[in-house]
Amino acid sequence: MKNSNILKNIDLFLLDLDGTVYLGKRVFEGAREFIKLLKENQKDFLFLTNNSSKSSEEYYSKLLNMGFEITKENVFTSGQAMGIYIKTIHKKEKPPRVYVVGTSSLKRELKSMGIFVVDSPNYNIDYLVVGFDISLTYKKLLDACELIRRGVPFLATNPDLVCPLDGGRYIPDCGSICIMLENATKKKPVFVGKPSSIMVDIISNLKKVEKSRIAMIGDRLYTDIKMAKDSGMVAVLVLSGETRMEDVEVSPLKPNLIYGSIKDMYEELKLVFGG
Template sequence: MGYNGYLIDLDGTMYNGSELIETARDFVSELERKGIPYVFLTNNATKSQEEAVQKLLDMGVKTSLENMYTSAMATASYIRENHRGASAYVIGTPSLKKILENAGITLTEKNADLVIMGLDPEVDYGKLKRAALLIGNGAGFIATNPDKRFPTEEGIIPGSGALQQVLIETTGVRPLIIGKPNASILDGAMGQLGLKKSEVALIGDNYDTDIMTGINGGVDTIHVNTGVSPVEEVMKKEASPTHTIDNLSEWSV
């Protein structure tokens, strides 16, 4: 079954860490050749839109800025609409902090209105302690994404969602999740894609984020067995993906 457009995950779908999934590059090349619109929809908030596109270009995947929508971009959009002018303690990469500053927040480590958490490769006890104390004192808790597992070329490592559990267990407060499977990131990506949900399929490896985004949001899904969620695990779920394939060489556009 063909679709008029695609939402495509990155980590575990296009690549694992620095290791490109060759069949995924060929798939995107075919979309480009046929002029079929697509948007990369990623929960990875460690990179800016430009950095995320550049990583693909460096891997030989032809794409551009209008084809990228990240959870960092979705979080920035939420901040602009709901918390412009607020102060925030941010656990995340320098790129995420810059994106959020540009969205209108003031970075601080004391008396913050918000704690915003993304994946931080340099997270330590001190950062988690500071965040827990701020949340305990009434700061709002926002997370870019809930991914507990993160695929790399070395294997599966802890994602932002796993580290969020430290703060959840400590404070008893669950964060507002912006990224997949939240509807807000899907709406942002669909707006960028410019198609109706009935015309689109969402491709991803992670059942809890990618596939559930489609199931919750009324978009057909294609699970690829190249990342976090093994197909054996996926097929045991109560709600199944629309399609399940081993890799993108099996899908014809």
Template sequence: MKGLRFMLDNAASKEKINNIKCFILDMDGTIYLGNELFDCTLPFLDKVKDSGREFYFFTNNSSKSRNAYIEKLRAMGIEISPDQMMISTHVILRFLAKNHPGKTVYVVGTPSLLKEFEEGGAKMVEDDPDIVVLGFDTTLNYEKLEKACRFIRHGSIFYGINPDWNCPVENGEFIPDCGSIAKLIQASTGVEAQFFGKPSRHTLDYIIEKTGYKADQIAIVGDRLYTDIAVADKSDVSSILVLTGESSMEDLEESDVKPDMIFDSLEDIRKLLV
């Protein structure tokens, strides 16, 4: 398994990295953990800009709004435009507008998520919805779960925003994420959610459309095999696994999804950029 890792003196990895024009960066576990920015993040971002490339952030975490993430990054010393901050919530909002115009939606989520849906033009209701949308709800309670399950049993479509099992936090700990909550609802209703964040094709199409780059000019960088890496699987988009978050080399041995490149952190990528 050690041979899978691209080393810094590997000419093939250096050539592959330097053909990339746009980096799509995951957040939790990739550029920071919780509220602690990795030491390698700012030097990496500076190198990307200095080399004439672009970077965007994409987070599956649907518990916060885009503005909240922009403010969080600003507090960490990272200034970006709104266009550089992509969230899984906007992927499903685009899908709903295109495929379910005028349909009513019951959203299980944080106040920030509900505000994003409101600003995105979704027709939200508290009873008898056409669609139930589940986000990463850190304000989850039993009443929300009961209502979602009841609506789904009565025929509402069930969509989940992001399929992550866990969200990494400080000190190497994890908290249950949207995918875990969705399994609870599935166990009760027998209905499986369709997801829209990474690794869905909806997300890959969204990234290509929003950045304007060709697929083979884009690299997705993240710490999770089943979301960050899987979203680029069977496409021309490159995938880069960093070992600063959830997935480990041991996980890689058991996974059917394999990254194009593996590095300990963003620092190893920075050293290859020219």
């Protein structure tokens, strides 16, 4: 199918952040214009991040400060997906009670969604939630192991092993914390963030848009593109982040569309909407 025919049928655009619309503090050329173009053409969009160390409110402010004309509803994090997922699977009458291995931002996010967050494992805990915890302590790992041993469901926000920083540096992310817990307990978590189908189902329901009419734009093959391909969304790879063309050639994951950057996609989309 021609690119223009694929793009014409998209009602909801999901945009990854790091490596797709910005890198660190540097906003990519064409990114703000891309959002403007979507708005002018009444297309819905979500900035989608697996990073659960910050709340959706914090991401919203960050994007506003970067000059993106958006509302709070245009941001969706793996922390929010976790909150919705817990409320979906929770069948008891009392509100869900969770123990969080995560930042105060993640706890705040979950609390704002009506979830009861406790700081001690000495309660009846319904769910253990592990996030990208940059305030991790050994005490929290002990508590998590104890809860898993007791049979409390082990949920995690995102499987990313590392989070990239400026200058090629990186720090351990939620996936790495989970591998430690997995080795200690022999139990695997349920991940709700990219590339999980849980994230896609939540968004598709929330926005009332069929998956075939959603495009996922991102720079990582094994999260952004994998999620799109697994769930029947349109997979759009941008080469402005982690992935090189050589990586695509040897990968079993084939994106539907590939652009050098968000700017290149913007240029094509402008023609599609204009014509």
